[in-house]
Amino acid sequence: MKISEFTIKITNLTIGYKQTKDRLHSVLKNINLEGKQGEIIALVGANGRGKSTLLKTFSRLLEPLSGKIMFHGKLLQNIQNKELAMKVSFTKAVGGELANMSVFELVAMGRIPYTNWIGRLTEKDKLIILTALCDVGLEGFDQRRMIELSDGEKQKVLIARSLVQDTELILLDEPTAFLDLSNKYEIVFLLKKIAKEKNKCIIFSTHDLHIATKNADKMWLIYQKTILQAAPEDLILDGHFEKIFTNTSLKFDYKTGEFIPFFVQKRKIKLIGEGRALLWTQRALERAGFELNELDKNVLHVKKINNYFVWELNYYSKMYEFHSIYELLRILS
Amino acid sequence: MTISRYSIIATVLILLLILLFFFDIILGSVDISFIELWNFVQLKEVNANTEAILLKFRLPKAITAIFAGIALSVSGLQMQTVFRNPLAGPYVLGISAGASLGVALIVLLGQQFFWMQGTDFLGNSLLILFAWLGSAFVMFIILFVSMRVRDVLIILILGMMFGSGISAIVSILQYFSNESDLKVFVIWTMGSLSGITISQLYIFIPIVILGVFIVLLSVKSLNAMLLGEDYAQTLGINLRMWRIIIFFSTSILAGTVTAFCGPIGFIGIAVPHVTRMLLQTSDHRHLLWGTSLIGANMLLFSDIIAQLPGVNISLPINSITAILGIPIVIWIILSASKRSSFI
Numbered sequence: 001m002k003i004s005e006f007t008i009k010i011t012n013l014t015i016g017y018k019q020t021k022d023r024l025h026s027v028l029k030n031i032n033l034e035g036k037q038g039e040i041i042a043l044v045g046a047n048g049r050g051k052s053t054l055l056k057t058f059s060r061l062l063e064p065l066s067g068k069i070m071f072h073g074k075l076l077q078n079i080q081n082k083e084l085a086m087k088v089s090f091t092k093a094v095g096g097e098l099a100n101m102s103v104f105e106l107v108a109m110g111r112i113p114y115t116n117w118i119g120r121l122t123e124k125d126k127l128i129i130l131t132a133l134c135d136v137g138l139e140g141f142d143q144r145r146m147i148e149l150s151d152g153e154k155q156k157v158l159i160a161r162s163l164v165q166d167t168e169l170i171l172l173d174e175p176t177a178f179l180d181l182s183n184k185y186e187i188v189f190l191l192k193k194i195a196k197e198k199n200k201c202i203i204f205s206t207h208d209l210h211i212a213t214k215n216a217d218k219m220w221l222i223y224q225k226t227i228l229q230a231a232p233e234d235l236i237l238d239g240h241f242e243k244i245f246t247n248t249s250l251k252f253d254y255k256t257g258e259f260i261p262f263f264v265q266k267r268k269i270k271l272i273g274e275g276r277a278l279l280w281t282q283r284a285l286e287r288a289g290f291e292l293n294e295l296d297k298n299v300l301h302v303k304k305i306n307n308y309f310v311w312e313l314n315y316y317s318k319m320y321e322f323h324s325i326y327e328l329l330r331i332l333s
Numbered sequence: 334m335t336i337s338r339y340s341i342i343a344t345v346l347i348l349l350l351i352l353l354f355f356f357d358i359i360l361g362s363v364d365i366s367f368i369e370l371w372n373f374v375q376l377k378e379v380n381a382n383t384e385a386i387l388l389k390f391r392l393p394k395a396i397t398a399i400f401a402g403i404a405l406s407v408s409g410l411q412m413q414t415v416f417r418n419p420l421a422g423p424y425v426l427g428i429s430a431g432a433s434l435g436v437a438l439i440v441l442l443g444q445q446f447f448w449m450q451g452t453d454f455l456g457n458s459l460l461i462l463f464a465w466l467g468s469a470f471v472m473f474i475i476l477f478v479s480m481r482v483r484d485v486l487i488i489l490i491l492g493m494m495f496g497s498g499i500s501a502i503v504s505i506l507q508y509f510s511n512e513s514d515l516k517v518f519v520i521w522t523m524g525s526l527s528g529i530t531i532s533q534l535y536i537f538i539p540i541v542i543l544g545v546f547i548v549l550l551s552v553k554s555l556n557a558m559l560l561g562e563d564y565a566q567t568l569g570i571n572l573r574m575w576r577i578i579i580f581f582s583t584s585i586l587a588g589t590v591t592a593f594c595g596p597i598g599f600i601g602i603a604v605p606h607v608t609r610m611l612l613q614t615s616d617h618r619h620l621l622w623g624t625s626l627i628g629a630n631m632l633l634f635s636d637i638i639a640q641l642p643g644v645n646i647s648l649p650i651n652s653i654t655a656i657l658g659i660p661i662v663i664w665i666i667l668s669a670s671k672r673s674s675f676i
Contacts, residue, residue, distance in 0.1 A: 059567045085569030092563060101559065101615040112557050112568040118618060119553035165568070 006034040006070070007168050007201040008058065013067030015050060015057045024065050027053045031067065031227045033220060035203060037168060040195040042212035042232070043205040045222025046244060051205040054227070055171045058203070059090035071169070085113035089162035093174040094154050103149070103157050104142040107132060110164035125164075132163040136190060152183035159190065163198075170194070172204040176211065184208055188215045209241075213257050266291040273302030277309050284325045288333045300328075339619060342611065346626035350399070353633040357395040358387065360642040365391075390527060393534055397526045398636045399629040400541045401594050402604075404586040406628025407548050409601025410608070410620055411579050414555045416489050419665070423587035423601035425489065426475050426580065427496030428468045430503070432591040433522060435467025436460060437503045440518045441510040460521070461533070461592045468588030471495065475580050485562065485576070523649030524595035526636055533593065540589045547582035548621060551575060555617040597632070597651055599658025604628040606665040631657070 010033045016026035027050035035041055043051050056062045058069065060076060069076040071087055079087065089110070110132075111125045121129075133142055136156040146154060155175055162170050175191070176184040188204075188211050195202045195217075203220075206212050212219065213232035221228045221235055221244065228240055235241045242252040250259040269290050271282060281302050282292065301312040311322040313331070322328040359365045365383055372379045373387055408423035416425065424430075439460055474495065479488050507515055529537060554575035557565040566572050590597065608623035609615065635654045640647040 056563075059563075061563055061566060081571055082569040085567060088567070090563065090567040092561075100609075102613075105614065105616060106560070109557065109560060109564065109568065112553065112570070115553070117550070117553065119556055120618075 007037050009034045009070045011068045014065040015053050016065050029225055033229050035201045037199045037201050039201050039217045040192050041203045041218045042216035043220045049222045052173050055173050059088050087167050088169045089165040089167040091158045091162050091172045093177050103144050107160045110161040128164050132160040136160045152179050170200050170202045175204050176206050176208050210258050268293040268296045270296040270299045277302045288329050350630050354395050357633050357637050358391045361640045362645045393529050393531050394527045397529045398632040401590045402628035402632030403625045404541045404590045405601040406604035406624040408583040408586040410605040410624045411583050413605050426492040427471045428587045429591050429596040430496035430499040431467040431471030432464040433503050434499045435463035436521050437506045439463040441506045441514050464592035472584035479576055521595045524597045524651035526650055529593050537593055544582045544586035551579050552617045597654055599654045603658040603661040
């Protein structure tokens with residue numbers, strides 16, 4: 001009989017910091033969430049709104065101010081240190097402070113809850129470590145030093161470390177921060193694969209909304225001092241997604257699922273052309289704060305002449321010709 | 334990293350230790366010939382003078398060097414890991430300041446309150462006792478603080494502030510003391526390996542062994558702390574408990590060495606770095622034996638230099654360890670700028 005189908009279930013949780021014994025500083029309130037095995041959950045919210053605080057509370061680095069956190073029906077505060085280390089792993093954002101150790105040594109840290117008093121690795125432990133390195137795509141990296149690795153590789157090593165810890169719940173604080181776009185995708189795909197194939201519940205905080213909306217099964221959105229839980233698409237449809245940026249210069253674009261810069265006054269222009277050149281010119285114009293309008297007097301025409309792109313602009317009755325988007329934007333802005 | 338590489342390094346270090354031990358015994362203001370030493374080892378009749386030198390001075394001193402080297406290096410290793418700071422050493426908690434307060438009290442104020450004369454104190458058990466009490470006093474404060482304070486950086490700052498405060502008190506005591514007492518105290522601060530008698534070794538050695546044994550028990554927690562405290566805690570390590578245990582073993586190791594030999598600097602900072610570079614690992618299971626062996630070698634070597642073979646004078650050991658240790662520390666800082674992390 002299953003104790004609880006939820007790996008983690010949170011009811012009426014308030015998190016924050018104890019400033020003194022009586023003074024509490026709550027960061028988030030009335031949190032009700034749950035996570036299942038095989039699920040990948042993106043924790044999203046602006047900086048300083050409590051993403052790290054929440055993850056630290058789950059891994060018991062911080063005490064909850066009130067409310068309940070249950071792991072398979074067992075209360076968090078009733079779990080022994082060692083048992084908890086076998087249930088929950090926590091990975092911080094990659095910093096420059098990673099110790100000067102080999103990849104193998106770092107991943108081996110994850111076996112600490114399982115090794116003997118002096119931390120001797122058995123053959124089985126070594127096999128688990130090497131397998132985890134294969135799983136994250138770092139086969140043959142075991143003797144490399146951490147300092148030789150790129151940020152993306154370091155992140156993968158940290159993920160391997162949490163894999164060998166062999167916990168049902170894997171928490172990661174901003175695993176995609178400081179990575180280039182392809183690495184961001186790679187890391188999230190990897191997490192998704194781990195969640196599905198190894199049947200783990202993965203919760204990661206991120207600022208990469210686009211990647212998160214496309215890959216997370218569920219989104220935990222920090223909104224007005226609490227957390228909303230839904231599929232990313234639900235949050236977009238009911239408009240909550242848009243609201244987290246209401247006070248900023250960003251605006252949510254419902255077509256692309258991206259946040260774009262919000263210009264109060266948009267200049268208008270008519271764009272003519274075709275194919276890729278049209279698409280990218282449009283992007284460039286949007287970036288410069290233009291809105292496309294079929295009726296506008298100002299007309300930009302993209303042509304392909306002798307395999308080169310040429311932009312002809314009729315702007316307030318003056319004619320211009322450009323050979324790159326860069327030149328074009330310099331005049332327009 | 335294979336097991337065989339470690340055993341080669343260990344073997345070389347042990348052979349070097351034997352060699353340095355041997356040279357430390359025969360070299361000095363009076364050189365002892367190899368034949369005499371061999372006769373002594375075989376318990377044959379040797380020159381009474383030689384026997385006295387060996388038994389009363391050279392042997393206790395060389396043995397002290399080995400165990401003091403181990404104690405200082407191992408406690409330095411622990412402090413660097415716990416504070417994740419490459420410049421941390423055995424005295425970072427203020428242990429030596431505590432010991433110096435004890436010594437200052439007995440040496441500088443001793444005449445006023447006790448019956449003793451100032452000059453013949455070195456090697457005196459009372460001096461050792463007071464130095465030990467002084468470092469124990471600091472240890473209890475550090476343990477008390479670490480039971481309450483969560484942030485290890487605050488403990489580091491408190492330890493250093495406390496050490497500076499005690500040093501200030503010691504300065505006041507120095508200011509008001511007479512010349513001969515002051516000289517005794519200043520000589521104590523320069524460190525000496527020759528103050529220990531054979532009978533005192535029976536106290537010194539077991540304490541060092543006990544301290545190192547506690548460090549051995551802390552190896553797994555030290556490893557877990559390498560990535561920072563959050564990771565250590567989420568790996569199931571009881572951080573607060575192990576921190577107290579580690580401070581305790583550091584205090585008794587560094588405190589005991591300081592009590593018997595005075596403050597000996599730089600060994601505790603430099604040796605762990607040398608060991609990490611030589612063994613190419615950050616695993617404390619290996620760093621522990623590595624720092625022990627290298628620390629013993631290094632202090633023996635310092636002592637050979639300090640006693641200036643062939644010359645009738647010897648230099649203070651603390652100056653020699655500093656002169657040897659400072660270039661190592663500088664070299665580490667410079668070469669570490671190529672790496673991202675020291676520890």
